[in-house]
Amino acid sequence: xxxxxxxxxQCFNGLVLGALxxxxxxxxxxxxxxxxxxxxxxxxxxxxxxxxxxxxYDYTGSYVVAVVAGSLFVMLVGLLMEKLIIRHFYSRPxxxxxxxxxxxxxxxxxxxxxxxxxxSKSVPPPGPLVGITPLGFMMxxxxxxxxxxxxxxxxxxxxxxxxxxxxxxxVRAGIEDAVMVSSLGIxxxxxxxxxxxxxxxxxxxxxxxxxxVVSIAPDVGESIxxxxxxxxxxxxVGSFPGAVVGGLIAGEIISxxxxxxxxxxxxxxxxxxTLVLVLRPYGLFGTAGRE
Amino acid sequence: MQFNxxxxxxxxxxxxLQAGAGVAGSIILPASFLRPAFAADDKPALGTWPVGxxxxxxxxxxSIPRTGAYAVQGEDELKGMQLAIEHINxxxxxxxxxxxKIEKGVLGKKxxxxxxxxxxxxxxxxxxxxxxxxxxxxxxxxxxxxxAVAVALNKFAQREKILYLVAISGSNDTTGKDCARYSFRQxxxxxxxxxxxxxxxxxxxxxxxxAAFMTPDxxxxxxxxxSVNDYLTSQGGWQMVTNQVSPLGTQDFSQYLTNIxxxxxxxxxxxxxxxxxxxxxxxAKQFGLTPNMKxxxxxxxxxxxxxxGAELTEGxxxxxxxWWTMEDQYPLAKAFVDAFQKKYNYRPEWGAENGYMQFxxxxxxxxxxxxxxxxxxxxxxxxxxxxxxxxxxxxFRAEDHQLIRPVVIVRGKAAKDMKNEEDFWHVVEIVPGEGxxxxxxxxxxxxxxxx
Numbered sequence: 001x002x003x004x005x006x007x008x009x010q011c012f013n014g015l016v017l018g019a020l021x022x023x024x025x026x027x028x029x030x031x032x033x034x035x036x037x038x039x040x041x042x043x044x045x046x047x048x049x050x051x052x053x054x055x056x057y058d059y060t061g062s063y064v065v066a067v068v069a070g071s072l073f074v075m076l077v078g079l080l081m082e083k084l085i086i087r088h089f090y091s092r093p094x095x096x097x098x099x100x101x102x103x104x105x106x107x108x109x110x111x112x113x114x115x116x117x118x119x120s121k122s123v124p125p126p127g128p129l130v131g132i133t134p135l136g137f138m139m140x141x142x143x144x145x146x147x148x149x150x151x152x153x154x155x156x157x158x159x160x161x162x163x164x165x166x167x168x169x170x171v172r173a174g175i176e177d178a179v180m181v182s183s184l185g186i187x188x189x190x191x192x193x194x195x196x197x198x199x200x201x202x203x204x205x206x207x208x209x210x211x212x213v214v215s216i217a218p219d220v221g222e223s224i225x226x227x228x229x230x231x232x233x234x235x236x237v238g239s240f241p242g243a244v245v246g247g248l249i250a251g252e253i254i255s256x257x258x259x260x261x262x263x264x265x266x267x268x269x270x271x272x273x274t275l276v277l278v279l280r281p282y283g284l285f286g287t288a289g290r291e
Numbered sequence: 292m293q294f295n296x297x298x299x300x301x302x303x304x305x306x307x308l309q310a311g312a313g314v315a316g317s318i319i320l321p322a323s324f325l326r327p328a329f330a331a332d333d334k335p336a337l338g339t340w341p342v343g344x345x346x347x348x349x350x351x352x353x354s355i356p357r358t359g360a361y362a363v364q365g366e367d368e369l370k371g372m373q374l375a376i377e378h379i380n381x382x383x384x385x386x387x388x389x390x391x392k393i394e395k396g397v398l399g400k401k402x403x404x405x406x407x408x409x410x411x412x413x414x415x416x417x418x419x420x421x422x423x424x425x426x427x428x429x430x431x432x433x434x435x436x437x438x439a440v441a442v443a444l445n446k447f448a449q450r451e452k453i454l455y456l457v458a459i460s461g462s463n464d465t466t467g468k469d470c471a472r473y474s475f476r477q478x479x480x481x482x483x484x485x486x487x488x489x490x491x492x493x494x495x496x497x498x499x500x501x502a503a504f505m506t507p508d509x510x511x512x513x514x515x516x517x518s519v520n521d522y523l524t525s526q527g528g529w530q531m532v533t534n535q536v537s538p539l540g541t542q543d544f545s546q547y548l549t550n551i552x553x554x555x556x557x558x559x560x561x562x563x564x565x566x567x568x569x570x571x572x573x574x575a576k577q578f579g580l581t582p583n584m585k586x587x588x589x590x591x592x593x594x595x596x597x598x599x600g601a602e603l604t605e606g607x608x609x610x611x612x613x614w615w616t617m618e619d620q621y622p623l624a625k626a627f628v629d630a631f632q633k634k635y636n637y638r639p640e641w642g643a644e645n646g647y648m649q650f651x652x653x654x655x656x657x658x659x660x661x662x663x664x665x666x667x668x669x670x671x672x673x674x675x676x677x678x679x680x681x682x683x684x685x686x687f688r689a690e691d692h693q694l695i696r697p698v699v700i701v702r703g704k705a706a707k708d709m710k711n712e713e714d715f716w717h718v719v720e721i722v723p724g725e726g727x728x729x730x731x732x733x734x735x736x737x738x739x740x741x742x
Contacts, residue, residue, distance in 0.1 A: 258546030
């Protein structure tokens with residue numbers, strides 16, 4: 001029997017979770033789409049954003065400063081990572097790329113554990129967003145409502161950059177055919193660095209805005225990484241709209257299944273992924289032949 | 292058999308024949324028949340015995356979760372073990388009160404700990420211990436902090452004939468249906484905790500209440516939830532209105548909490564552990580479920596209060612193994628808390644106490660038995676002799692290798708009542724162990740063979 005109040009609440013949970021997944025996945029998918037590198041350190045980027053923001057919050061007590069610091073720090077890490085390490089792996093086999101990003105992820109996680117310890121850290125939501133808001137069908141944490149708005153704005157900003165600016169056009173062209181872009185006299189490597197930075201920043205931003213919901217710990221990015229991969233597969237590799245739609249689908253599947261039996265939430269998620277792979281192997285919004 | 296090993300090759304034919312006879316004999320004869328046939332030095336090789344205890348140093352292998360949802364608790368547990376090793380090797384007074392026959396080391400050997408990160412995953416733990424057996428010829432193994440690991444290592448210990456000192460494990464199965472001759476548990480578990488905290492809940496909150504359970508999806512979660520629910524329904528007429536089962540390592544509990552919000556529950560019995568507990572407690576507050584619904588923690592999580600803050604644990608009842616303020620009552624606890632705090636700059640949580648005690652008990656049993664030969668050490672445990680611990684006198688139950696020991700009921704203090712930054716819990720009651728345990732065979736324990 002369906003309890004409708006519960007059903008609507010769970011749809012809402014799915015929306016919040018889905019929006020967050022969409023944001024993290026869009027970072028992963030534009031990096032993979034443009035550079036062809038599957039960044040297994042993406043979960044660690046999410047975690048780094050949380051910690052950088054936590055440090056900034058600790059010093060200033062300001063949520064806004066924490067969000068800006070968290071995002072910029074991870075963007076910087078992303079830029080350096082691409083320039084110093086990833087760049088040397090573009091022409092190497094996939095396995096090498098996976099290993100190096102996986103390894104970097106471990107280094108980031110353990111470095112954080114070394115400096116901050118394992119105890120989880122909380123970043124409280126800003127004053128006006130503390131507490132609970134009655135929605136009629138349920139009481140909902142105010143900050144989670146705000147999170148939905150914050151993430152939506154971030155996704156819109158990302159959309160604007162990708163679809164309404166010259167750089168975005170080059171990036172999208174790079175996703176379709178990097179060699180062609182380079183033949184047109186555009187410095188593809190500069191674009192690659194930038195894309196990696198933006199992709200990392202999306203994860204870092206998500207990491208800090210999510211910190212008031214899920215307190216941060218060194219391993220916080222691990223399970224997120226798996227979910228984001230599923231989202232990217234469902235949405236289609238390299239597709240920004242795919243990441244957004246895939247994220248929302250994944251969020252809703254997890255939440256609505258949880259209403260009946262939480263034990264099957266992830267089973268259903270992987271069933272959905274399998275179905276997509278069987279029916280549309282390149283994902284809902286992917287293009288055949290795109291890598 | 293390692294044929295490339297120079298030493299064992301030197302012993303050659305006779306040993307081989309003896310071992311062969313031993314193997315053949317153990318198939319035909321019951322173990323009790325076989326034993327007297329060999330003089331002390333003529334026992335057949337068993338597990339890592341005697342190779343493991345022939346050098347100056349004996350090794351104990353530890354698979355500790357140092358990453359993942361139980362990492363924080365794993366580190367604390369490891370510190371307790373390391374302190375115990377240090378105390379064993381220096382012949383410390385505290386350790387001598389538990390194991391009077393130790394000198395500097397056990398039976399003249401220094402003890403050393405080798406450690407690997409299990410991430411609370413059974414497969415990792417078993418592989419690590421296999422490596423320790425191959426490389427270090429460990430005489431005992433330890434680790435867990437997830438009962439899934441404990442149960443896996445129980446089986447592995449029994450197969451490899453190497454003692455397993457269960458670290459943190461709250462599942463009934465560890466000394467129940469998955470018990471092992473080679474495994475021993477010091478700490479409290481689902482059934483004893485349920486029977487200890489149950490009466491306290493009924494006394495404080497009355498009968499006929501509605502409870503929502505939050506259960507991590509593995510042996511620990513399911514057995515603890517069952518024990519607690521059985522007690523509350525049969526003794527207090529409570530009703531389980533929902534049971535939210537989540538995988539170990541869940542980060543976002545919004546779906547589960549939404550279900551609970553719509554369930555009409557008055558209580559949340561939160562069986563989640565480690566980081567899962569921290570996040571579910573914090574998020575229950577975010578969703579406005581607590582403090583309207585009362586939270587109950589039937590199996591205490593080290594550092595929970597430190598991580599979520601006293602505001603969220605205030606008034607919460609929990610069942611645990613040990614809390615540092617018991618130092619006022621038990622001299623051994625006082626000595627332990629002081630030594631631990633001096634070395635690590637914080638007061639030990641119960642994982643550390645459990646780790647320390649398990650090693651101290653092992654040192655006692657080996658030194659009393661006078662040998663590292665596993666069956667003799669096991670029989671020393673099974674004698675059920677009473678010995679002192681940090682929670683008073685305790686003894687092992689021979690039938691299932693569970694320590695008979697009290698369960699400590701604590702309640703979260705308000706921040707304003709805390710006397711120092713770690714004074715989170717008030718000890719409500721220390722419930723003697725005997726009356727809390729199920730009958731030895733009630734959970735289907737079959738210990739298995741000595742050899």
